[in-house]
Amino acid sequence: MKAAIVGATGYGGIELIRLLHNHPDIESMTVFSSSQEGKQMAQSYPHVTGIVELTLEDIEPQNLKKHDVVFLSTPPGVSAELSAALNGAVRVIDLSGDLRLKDADTYCRWYGRESAPDALLQEAVYGLTEWHREEVRTAGLLSNPGCYATTVLTGILPLIQEQAADAGNLIIDAKSGTTGAGRSPSAVTHFSEMNDNLKIYKVNEHKHTPEIEQELSRFSGKEAPVTFSPHLVPMTRGIMATMYAPLPPGWKGKDLENLFEQCYQNSPFVRIRKDGALPFTKEVYGTNYCDIGFTVDERTGRATIVSVTDNLMKGASGQAVQNMNLMFGFPETKGLDYIPIYP
Numbered sequence: 001m002k003a004a005i006v007g008a009t010g011y012g013g014i015e016l017i018r019l020l021h022n023h024p025d026i027e028s029m030t031v032f033s034s035s036q037e038g039k040q041m042a043q044s045y046p047h048v049t050g051i052v053e054l055t056l057e058d059i060e061p062q063n064l065k066k067h068d069v070v071f072l073s074t075p076p077g078v079s080a081e082l083s084a085a086l087n088g089a090v091r092v093i094d095l096s097g098d099l100r101l102k103d104a105d106t107y108c109r110w111y112g113r114e115s116a117p118d119a120l121l122q123e124a125v126y127g128l129t130e131w132h133r134e135e136v137r138t139a140g141l142l143s144n145p146g147c148y149a150t151t152v153l154t155g156i157l158p159l160i161q162e163q164a165a166d167a168g169n170l171i172i173d174a175k176s177g178t179t180g181a182g183r184s185p186s187a188v189t190h191f192s193e194m195n196d197n198l199k200i201y202k203v204n205e206h207k208h209t210p211e212i213e214q215e216l217s218r219f220s221g222k223e224a225p226v227t228f229s230p231h232l233v234p235m236t237r238g239i240m241a242t243m244y245a246p247l248p249p250g251w252k253g254k255d256l257e258n259l260f261e262q263c264y265q266n267s268p269f270v271r272i273r274k275d276g277a278l279p280f281t282k283e284v285y286g287t288n289y290c291d292i293g294f295t296v297d298e299r300t301g302r303a304t305i306v307s308v309t310d311n312l313m314k315g316a317s318g319q320a321v322q323n324m325n326l327m328f329g330f331p332e333t334k335g336l337d338y339i340p341i342y343p
């Protein structure tokens with residue numbers, strides 16, 4: 001299979017190269033850039049020297065269409081434009097937020113820009129793999145979920161689907177490593193601002209809020225306004241989402257464990273901790289796993305649910321390859337079967 005990666009010089013792009021290089025069914029990759037055409041990938045990323053010999057090409061839709069699959073690891077706005085130019089001619093997996101929200105007005109409000117054409121928004125399949133497998137298999141245009149949204153939804157949807165937690169009454173506290181903000185340095189993420197620091201940002205204003213709410217509504221059948229507080233932590237990769245939810249009377253930790261085990265029994269990338277153990281970000285580092293644990297406070301009747309991912313893997317490129325596997329009829333885990341880097 002021939003794969004094209006647009007935005008190959010970004011963090012999502014270089015992670016796709018790492019994964020596709022090791023994927024048995026990828027016979028070739030072509031990499032595209034809007035600013036570094038003609039350069040070798042190893043000039044941008046010396047760690048791939050001697051392993052990946054790829055020259056960056058100018059972005060040209062006619063060239064992109066010659067591939068079996070095109071990954072768009074490009075900023076919002078760019079993805080919408082390229083998806084429109086490619087749609088129908090080649091299968092597209094978009095890592096940006098451009099096609100995640102079904103409602104164009106909601107996109108405009110949260111992203112502060114015009115949305116993609118409504119027909120594209122309706123056509124795009126939301127690729128939270130474990131919850132949309134059948135639609136993913138036949139998708140022509142796949143919208144890969146956001147990193148926070150993936151981590152939160154994987155951790156809470158079993159309770160929402162079971163109506164054991166109220167989708168209208170969730171509090172979500174999440175922390176992300178700085179690669180979540182992409183490769184371009186900024187005053188927010190550069191070392192002296194971020195080292196020795198813990199930052200809370202975009203409280204109640206983060207663009208993953210409507211994405212989370214859309215999916216909670218889809219699985220609960222009701223409005224689901226959430227309180228979402230994202231934080232930046234001084235680490236490279238990883239997201240931890242901690243969620244607080246009142247449970248039905250009498251529910252204990254074992255009930256959650258049984259529910260989650262059953263829900264994800266056929267989901268190789270979701271691992272459930274037992275007996276109140278909680279996961280850490282390092283336990284999924286460099287892999288496509290989402291690890292989930294919980295405790296129930298019988299005194300308050302509330303559950304604390306903890307979900308961790310690697311933002312560049314299950315939160316972005318890993319899940320994109322997982323979706324590609326389903327779209328092209330490969331086993332879901334193909335090319336993603338890594339043990340986390342530990343310690």
Ligand SMILES: NC(=O)C1=CN([C@@H]2O[C@H](COP(=O)(O)OP(=O)(O)OC[C@H]3O[C@@H](n4cnc5c(N)ncnc54)[C@H](OP(=O)(O)O)[C@@H]3O)[C@@H](O)[C@H]2O)C=CC1
Binds near residue numbers: 012097184316
């Ligand atoms: N980082 C993360 O954890 C996650 C990121 N995402 C999303 O994935 C996408 C890529 O993110 P990430 O790799 O982190 O971001 P980066 O900023 O690291 O990379 C984005 C890439 O987009 C390319 N680009 C910029 N402007 C244009 C343009 N006008 N036309 C075409 N390409 C352009 C750039 O490459 P060049 O200049 O070479 O063209 C750049 O390398 C974004 O939409 C992001 O929101 C989603 C989930 C998680």
Ligand SMILES: CC(=O)N[C@@H](CCC(=O)OP(=O)(O)O)C(=O)O
Binds near residue numbers: 096178
């Ligand atoms: C740490 C950090 O800055 N994270 C990014 C989210 C990254 C991401 O996945 O967002 P999209 O794919 O929706 O662009 C942020 O908070 O804006």
